[in-house]
Amino acid sequence: xxxxxxxxxxxxxxxxxxxxxxxxxxxxxxxxxxxxxxxxxxxxxxxxxxxxxxxxxxxxxxxxxxxxxxxxxxxxxxxxxxxxxxxxxxxxxxxxxxxxxxxxxxxxxxxxxxxxxxxxxxxxxxxxxxxxxxxxxxxxxxxxxxxxxxxxxxxxxxxxxxxxxxxxxxxxxxxxxxxxxxxxxxxxxxxxxxxxxxxxxxxxxxxxxxxxxxxxxxxxxxxxxxxxxxxxxxxxxxxxxxxxxxxxxxxxxxxxxxxxxxxxxxxxxxxxxxxxxxxxxxxxxxxxxxxxxxxxxxxxxxxxxxxxxxxxxxxxxxxxxxxxxxxxxxxxxxxxxxxxxxxxxxxxxxxxxxxxxxxxxxxxxxxxxxxxxxxxxxxxxxxxxxxxxxxxxxxxxxxxxxxxxxxxxxxxxxxxxxx
Amino acid sequence: xxxxxxxxxxxxxxxxxxxxxxxxxxxxxxxxxxxxxxxxxxxxxxxxxxxxxxxxxxxxxxxxxxxxxxxxxxxxxxxxxxxxxxxxxxxxxxxxxxxxxxxxxxxxxxxxxxxxxxxxxxxxxxxxxxxxxxxxxxxxxxxxxxxxxxxxxxxxxxxxxxxxxxxxxxxxxxxxxxxxxxxxxxxxxxxxxxxxxxxxxxxxxxxxxxxxxxxxxxxxxxxxxxxxxxxxxxxxxxxxxxxxxxxxxxxxxxxxxxxxxxxxxxxxxxxxxxxxxxxxxxxxxxxxxxxxxxxxxxxxxxxxxxxxxxxxxxxxxxx
Numbered sequence: 001x002x003x004x005x006x007x008x009x010x011x012x013x014x015x016x017x018x019x020x021x022x023x024x025x026x027x028x029x030x031x032x033x034x035x036x037x038x039x040x041x042x043x044x045x046x047x048x049x050x051x052x053x054x055x056x057x058x059x060x061x062x063x064x065x066x067x068x069x070x071x072x073x074x075x076x077x078x079x080x081x082x083x084x085x086x087x088x089x090x091x092x093x094x095x096x097x098x099x100x101x102x103x104x105x106x107x108x109x110x111x112x113x114x115x116x117x118x119x120x121x122x123x124x125x126x127x128x129x130x131x132x133x134x135x136x137x138x139x140x141x142x143x144x145x146x147x148x149x150x151x152x153x154x155x156x157x158x159x160x161x162x163x164x165x166x167x168x169x170x171x172x173x174x175x176x177x178x179x180x181x182x183x184x185x186x187x188x189x190x191x192x193x194x195x196x197x198x199x200x201x202x203x204x205x206x207x208x209x210x211x212x213x214x215x216x217x218x219x220x221x222x223x224x225x226x227x228x229x230x231x232x233x234x235x236x237x238x239x240x241x242x243x244x245x246x247x248x249x250x251x252x253x254x255x256x257x258x259x260x261x262x263x264x265x266x267x268x269x270x271x272x273x274x275x276x277x278x279x280x281x282x283x284x285x286x287x288x289x290x291x292x293x294x295x296x297x298x299x300x301x302x303x304x305x306x307x308x309x310x311x312x313x314x315x316x317x318x319x320x321x322x323x324x325x326x327x328x329x330x331x332x333x334x335x336x337x338x339x340x341x342x343x344x345x346x347x348x349x350x351x352x353x354x355x356x357x358x359x360x361x362x363x364x365x366x367x368x369x370x371x372x373x374x375x376x377x378x379x380x381x382x383x384x385x386x387x388x389x390x391x392x393x394x395x396x397x398x399x400x401x402x403x404x405x406x407x408x409x410x411x412x413x414x415x416x417x418x419x
Numbered sequence: 420x421x422x423x424x425x426x427x428x429x430x431x432x433x434x435x436x437x438x439x440x441x442x443x444x445x446x447x448x449x450x451x452x453x454x455x456x457x458x459x460x461x462x463x464x465x466x467x468x469x470x471x472x473x474x475x476x477x478x479x480x481x482x483x484x485x486x487x488x489x490x491x492x493x494x495x496x497x498x499x500x501x502x503x504x505x506x507x508x509x510x511x512x513x514x515x516x517x518x519x520x521x522x523x524x525x526x527x528x529x530x531x532x533x534x535x536x537x538x539x540x541x542x543x544x545x546x547x548x549x550x551x552x553x554x555x556x557x558x559x560x561x562x563x564x565x566x567x568x569x570x571x572x573x574x575x576x577x578x579x580x581x582x583x584x585x586x587x588x589x590x591x592x593x594x595x596x597x598x599x600x601x602x603x604x605x606x607x608x609x610x611x612x613x614x615x616x617x618x619x620x621x622x623x624x625x626x627x628x629x630x631x632x633x634x635x636x637x638x639x640x641x642x643x644x645x646x647x648x649x650x651x652x653x654x655x656x657x658x659x660x661x662x663x664x665x666x667x668x669x670x671x672x673x674x675x676x677x678x679x680x681x682x683x684x685x686x687x688x689x690x691x692x693x694x695x696x697x698x699x700x701x702x703x704x705x706x707x708x709x710x711x712x713x714x715x716x717x718x719x720x721x722x723x724x725x726x727x728x729x730x731x732x733x734x735x736x737x738x
Contacts, residue, residue: 356552
């Protein structure tokens with residue numbers, strides 16, 4: 001009967017004899033991060049009437065898992081009211097002004113509806129970028145969105161070219177929106193997420209029943225024992241803290257840290273993307289078998305931070321290009337045997353690359369992306385060989401079509417090869 | 420040759436079982452629930468699940484590559500993942516609130532795939548060079564699982580919206596039994612126990628207690644499924660970017676399929692952020708998720724119809 005004693009000590013208002021710890025079943029109803037609540041159904045049996053008073057009582061209990069209000073109370077919460085700091089005055093007028101301004105800016109940027117609006121705008125711009133053909137010559141847009149007959153009644157080529165929609169994904173409007181989103185991310189992480197980590201590790205007991213009743217989900221269990229409640233909660237996976245007659249339990253603390261990790265990861269991706277967009281080199285070249293090219297000649301800088309390295313002077317020699325075929329005749333893989341020669345003509349590396357298997361050397365990566373015809377060599381009896389350059393023709397989809405021009409009088413004869 | 424016939428048999432068995440199951444579901448929706456039928460329909464779903472698994476495994480063994488190389492195979496994989504989503508709550512708790520939503524989705528997807536519309540794609544094909552990589556398994560399977568989960572979640576949100584604005588729309592004007600039929604028997608007992616529950620005042624104080632219950636359940640389950648789908652989608656996009664770097668030299672070309680996957684991701688990120696706002700979190704986020712339903716289909720199907728870009732393996736022609 002030890003438990004009875006402790007109960008009496010804790011809840012002196014309850015009658016002595018009637019209360020017995022109950023067998024309980026728990027149904028965990030909902031596990032949100034803010035307020036958790038669950039249902040406990042207990043069978044209460046009084047010691048006096050064993051059979052008559054067996055009742056099924058089930059009630060919903062509130063446990064305040066809500067994050068206690070932070071002690072400093074200085075920043076805006078997620079619902080977006082800008083929290084100005086009270087009572088902190090800058091030392092000099094100028095310093096104070098800058099500080100206040102930066103706090104205003106932070107408060108505005110970490111506003112959640114603004115962030116949602118930014119994300120929606122970015123999504124809409126991206127969708128528009130897939131609808132409008134990218135990277136074509138201006139004449140294409142004159143033809144497709146003419147002024148005499150505007151699409152949707154107002155959309156002409158002026159819209160497309162002035163707003164930069166023909167190169168949507170590097171246009172200033174899109175990049176500016178992304179930069180704004182990044183700024184919002186940083187502001188939100190700084191003002192809201194990091195303090196939540198500090199605050200979530202403390203717990204605040206609510207001292208009066210009125211405070212508990214004012215919560216979003218609350219209930220009363222008039223005849224329950226608080227220690228049993230603690231045990232039940234621990235069985236359900238909560239971390240329980242008991243202080244006097246009150247109990248504080250929480251579950252799912254990892255959910256507080258996860259958004260910080262996600263936002264930091266996104267910021268890292270954005271920074272990496274910016275660095276590589278501003279400071280890398282890329283290029284592509286079609287080289288027939290047996291010829292060479294110098295790496296530095298085919299790579300072009302992509303931004304203002306790009307600086308060439310020593311490896312740019314290497315010469316690449318194509319030893320052999322061959323394709324593997326399936327039994328049905330379709331291409332299974334294409335391979336190129338490359339050797340890299342440095343300035344003195346010595347071979348420094350030799351590798352056969354194929355589509356998912358690139359060559360890496362000195363910070364440069366060489367990929368096998370595609371193949372095409374460069375020239376068609378025709379031998380006629382004992383004259384020749386005649387070299388006819390071939391060019392790819394535009395066609396929808398992935399098939400290839402090459403054309404060349406054979407000057408026999410006035411005829412053209414295109415040669416078609418499908419893949 | 421044996422594989423062909425095996426595939427043929429499995430396809431037909433699964434499709435016929437599934438048609439029977441959907442008939443049972445439709446009957447149970449309009450008439451009161453019969454427990455024997457419920458059990459047999461669940462068993463039918465499990466049988467179909469094994470058939471589809473057998474189908475996928477057969478294709479894998481026969482063609483030598485993971486069965487996800489063209490649109491037909493990815494649609495079979497999609498319906499397979501719908502089966503998994505349908506069965507997980509059933510296995511865990513033996514009552515399934517979602518079956519009214521997930522089962523028809525499965526059935527319609529599979530029916531579309533095995534129908535006569537796409538017969539020229541049924542043969543297993545060889546992989547083009549760009550797809551011959553170990554990343555194929557991870558990237559595509561994660562994306563398809565993500566799409567499946569997000570589709571289920573957005574359908575649940577659409578259901579939530581329809582039920583919330585039921586009076587406005589006057590669609591289900593016939594009987595109140597419609598609401599109760601979506602519950603299994605366990606649910607009704609469970610609710611009988613809740614005598615002294617204080618519901619939050621943010622719910623509408625309608626006299627229809629069961630309606631509020633259903634809405635809360637839909638909201639809760641929709642949130643959990645969409646979160647799961649969001650994780651899969653993120654992993655799929657990231658693995659796709661890493662694969663693209665291995666194959667084509669850059670992490671992200673603004674390819675239509677990639678861009679639309681990113682738009683889907685952004686939209687469901689908006690959904691998750693909308694849920695943190697306290698007022699009307701269920702209704703607002705449900706609206707966002709409903710838009711997501713359309714966007715996922717555009718991303719999955721619409722882009723393939725154009726047939727351009729680096730992801731053109733899924734293109735097909737409707738004759």
